[in-house]
Amino acid sequence: MRVDQRLIAEMIAPRSRVLDVGSGDGTLIDYLYRTRSCDARGIEIDMQNVTQSVAHGLPVMHGDADHDLADYPDGTFDYVVLQRTLQAVERPREVLKQMLRIGHHAIISFPNFGHWRLRLQLLTTGRMPMTPVWSTPWYSTPNIHPCTIRDFLVLCEEEGYVVQQWLAIDEDGARAPWRRSIRLANLFGEQAMFLLRRAEP
Numbered sequence: 001m002r003v004d005q006r007l008i009a010e011m012i013a014p015r016s017r018v019l020d021v022g023s024g025d026g027t028l029i030d031y032l033y034r035t036r037s038c039d040a041r042g043i044e045i046d047m048q049n050v051t052q053s054v055a056h057g058l059p060v061m062h063g064d065a066d067h068d069l070a071d072y073p074d075g076t077f078d079y080v081v082l083q084r085t086l087q088a089v090e091r092p093r094e095v096l097k098q099m100l101r102i103g104h105h106a107i108i109s110f111p112n113f114g115h116w117r118l119r120l121q122l123l124t125t126g127r128m129p130m131t132p133v134w135s136t137p138w139y140s141t142p143n144i145h146p147c148t149i150r151d152f153l154v155l156c157e158e159e160g161y162v163v164q165q166w167l168a169i170d171e172d173g174a175r176a177p178w179r180r181s182i183r184l185a186n187l188f189g190e191q192a193m194f195l196l197r198r199a200e201p
Contacts, residue, residue, distance in 0.1 A: 001027050004109045004191060006149065006168060008081060011107055011195050013038060016078035019043065019103065021095075022085035025052035029060065043068055069098035077103040084191075086110045088148050100198050101163065104196040108144045112168070114148030114186040146148045147184040156196065165195040 005065045012018060014036045020029050023042025026049070032038040042060040044050045053060035061068075065082065066089050080103030082095070087110050089095050099106040121129035147155075149168060156163055168189025185192070 001031060003169065004083060004193060005031070005195055006129060007169070008083060008107050008109060009036065011157075011165060011193075012079050012081075014038065017076070018079045018081060018126075019077045020081045020083070021069065022082060023049070023053065023060055024083075025049050025169070026056060026060055027059040028055070028083065029053070029058050033058075045073045045074070051070070063091075065095045065098075065120070068107060069095065072098075072102040074101055076105065079103055079105045079107055083107075083109045084111065085115075086152075087189040088144060090144070092145050092147075093159070095115065096161070097160065097195075100196065104197065106161075106196045107165070107193065108152075108196070109191060110147065111191050112149050112186065112189050114150060115190050116187050149182060149192045152192070152194065153182065156194070160199045161196045162199050163194055164197055167193045187200065 001045040002056065008028065009031055012032060014200055016038050017034070018029075018032055020040060020042040022031055023044045026042060028043050029040040032040040042058065043063040043065070044053065044060050045064040048059050049061045063087060080099040082099065086092050086095070086108055096106065096108070101197050109177070120128040121127070153163070168185035168191070170190045
């Protein structure tokens with residue numbers, strides 16, 4: 001289980017209704033079901049992952065974040081999770097809106113394009129950066145909307161979303177000691193996680 005998945009699981013209350021969007025091989029769903037008694041299900045675009053998940057008895061459907069979230073009624077889930085997928089969707093703003101329409105909370109994790117190594121590589125080489133998190137060449141990467149931690153916070157402010165919790169961590173899972181400083185987290189955090197809810201009317 002990846003470090004970000006373990007930290008996401010810690011944000012989810014036991015016995016919750018959870019939708020994992022971009023659920024991959026179903027690792028997080030299985031963990032939530034076994035350890036937190038959650039009613040967890042998933043949507044996954046890769047048919048091979050869907051088949052693997054279903055073969056292991058996990059409730060995963062074939063679909064994608066950009067088109068299929070609109071089919072769910074309002075407030076169906078307690079949590080809607082989007083792990084390491086926000087930068088790969090066509091319409092991030094609309095996906096977030098749908099997540100917080102069908103779920104009371106949204107949990108989003110994404111690689112931070114503001115990390116100092118990426119900035120330095122771009123500055124010194126003039127080429128798109130490559131790191132363990134950003135590990136695919138620009139011509140074959142699924143990442144079409146890379147963002148930084150600060151970019152994401154600006155979007156949340158524009159949309160009126162309440163940030164209940166956030167974490168910046170490195171690839172090995174060490175939590176950032178700069179957790180109270182967005183500026184430092186944006187510079188040194190390799191990936192970020194946010195727990196959001198809609199603002200009260």
